[in-house]
Amino acid sequence: MSKNLKILFVASEVNPFAKTGGLADVAMALPKALTRSGHDVRIVMPCYKSIDREKYEMSYLTDFPVKIGNFTHTCVVREGGLEMKAEKKRPRSRSSVPVYFIDSYEYFNRDALYGEAGDYPDNARRFGYFCRAALELPKKIGFKPDVIHVNDWQTGLIPLFLKKFYSEDPVFKGTGSIFTIHNIQYQGVFELQALVDLDLTWEYFSPKYLEFFGKINLMKSGIIFSDIVNTVSETYSREIQTTSAGMGLEGLLATKKNDIFAIVNGIDYDEWNPETDSNIESRYSVEKVSKKAICKADLQKCAGLPQNDVPLIGMVTRLADQKGLDILARAMESLMKLDLQFVLLGTGDKQYIDMFSALSKKHPDKCACFLKFDAFTAPKIYAGSDFFLMPSRFEPCGTGQLIALKYGTIPIVRATGGLLDTITNFDARTHRGNGFSFNEYNETALLKCVEYALTIFQNRQMWNLLIQNAMSCNYSWDSSALKYVELYRKAIAKQTPSGADSSGALDF
């Protein structure tokens, strides 16, 4: 049997401690799945002000100074854990995944994770500090990782720092690195000053390294210096190698073509499960799906909508362009003419907050919007809606549609990225499929798709079959976690003389 791995998993957000989107779901669920299969996973994340230290029973672990640029600040590390459900099959397996919180008053004692619009001016230094601290920590606690798994631009400097500052360090001898792109739109692009802030020399200001249209790009660092790069669905991995979706990095990705992999995200069914979810009005399962109606009535009540059986379309989303809100805006008045209700939970760009707030005032009997981030309202929408709408312009994987499937809420999606890979159009003839999708990115296609979906909703027999199909889909993490282990082993194999290649090698 092959050896269990020691994995250092580093992310800027982890559910339930801090979350703005799907990355937090992955950063919770994947380490849990890996731990269940016997690997020793340790998570490292920032200790944001919003994290409730008492609730999560965090305790002091250690502290040490961390220098980045011209500044040295004390890093206090607190330890907590991601609780795991006890498993009858494996009674002696671990009950939690250790989480190390990097606490720095200077950098993380702030209201938002990344800034109101994702843009604290010192974000390069904040996350540079986080990356240095995440690499110092294993030395302090005697944890010798076989592999370091880093995620998105906030952790993109780790593979570079590993090569530049720690190549001779025995703790990291033989350590492989893997960088996961969860969303290529957010690249961590900073002014030139970031080089100084991050202890990097001028040589890095080259297109071969971090230079990007005259600036410094931290996602490039992750792509160039890690042993393996992956993204979160097959279709998205192809899309980002094209000019239409690569956001300027398609050329670089093409040069790493053979080291770019795709593993579709799963969801954690301990967390998202209508049979056990304590946030919803009634628990239900694929066998007792009629109880979903109680959740619908509860959602309508919470949203101030009439309690009847018109089809209810739900959305839980960041309010960002990526999510298809411009085509939805243009379709909204036509949608409001149909016999349906619409409930949205979301926060983000002001233009969309204003738009949804105006729509709910104009159509109080049909449209209700909760314009905030709220982990308790989200399950009510997943359980209480009939349809879950994701008209995304692009979608690396998407978590919402996977959660919706589990709750028997039928996804209506634009066929892009992970939405294309996970949702197949319901075929009224064969009764196959788990949702509805449209190809063209425009309001006409969206409307047509909704109208077709509503005809299936009216046919009770077909509708029930569709719900069965949706709830029977299995997007648990088990098989995706195994694929990550394979990638980890590939990254580790590259550390041996025979597996070594020159990718990301420093030539100065």
Ligand code: ADP
């Ligand atoms: P992205 O990562 O691009 O935001 P995903 O679909 O992958 O999109 O993941 C979104 C995750 O964030 C889901 O778990 C969704 O339920 C959650 N979410 C998004 N907006 C909110 C909100 N306003 N309140 C609560 N949860 C939200």
